[in-house]
Amino acid sequence: xxxxxxxxxxxxxxxxxxxxxxxxxxxxxxxxxxxxxxxxxxxxxxxxxxxxxxxxxxxxxxxxxxxxxxxxxxxxxxxxxxxxxxxxxxxxxxxxxxxxxxxxxxxxxxxxxxxxxxxxxxxxxxxxxxxxxxxxxxxxxxxxxxxxxx
Numbered sequence: 001x002x003x004x005x006x007x008x009x010x011x012x013x014x015x016x017x018x019x020x021x022x023x024x025x026x027x028x029x030x031x032x033x034x035x036x037x038x039x040x041x042x043x044x045x046x047x048x049x050x051x052x053x054x055x056x057x058x059x060x061x062x063x064x065x066x067x068x069x070x071x072x073x074x075x076x077x078x079x080x081x082x083x084x085x086x087x088x089x090x091x092x093x094x095x096x097x098x099x100x101x102x103x104x105x106x107x108x109x110x111x112x113x114x115x116x117x118x119x120x121x122x123x124x125x126x127x128x129x130x131x132x133x134x135x136x137x138x139x140x141x142x143x144x145x146x147x148x149x150x
Contacts, residue, residue, distance in 0.1 A: 004098050006052060007075040007106055008034035014056075014064040028061035030054055030068065032076065032098075054078070056100040063103060073106040 014030040036048040054076060056064050068074065078100040087093050 002079040003077070004080055005075065005077050006032060006034050006098065007073070008032040008052070009073050010068055010070050011051060013069050014061075016061065016065045025058050026061035026065065028056040028064035028068075030064065032074075052098055053096070054098045054100050055081075056103075060100055060103065064100075067105075068103070075104045075106050076100045077102040 009032070011031040011033050014028040017027050017029075019025045019027060032052045032054055034050050034052055036050060038048070076098065078098045081097050081099050083095045083097075084092055085095070
């Protein structure tokens, strides 16, 4: 079985190209910075980061083009693909990519853009949710209309 699930941040904006065949298909390439659980140096507490090359095709690539940018924290699901080619100098170059089948955002848009909500002495502004809270305030007196409430 060849399945990969990774979570990290894009190191650059996705590079989008379209195939030149009759049925043009989008191809997106980007790199994902993924922290390791352990450092390479056992004397250090600094996390070690791996930079994983990713490629997406079709609708998945179009999603990457539209919504992903440098610094976005995402989770991906896909499979590892290895390959090789001859470079200009005649040397064999080996490649390893993750072919992405699915993307998921791992933080809210405000958190990914570094936005900070303003607070007054009475709490957060009514139009802005509290950081990390993606739910809107329903208000008092509505709970008696909810069918699952006792």
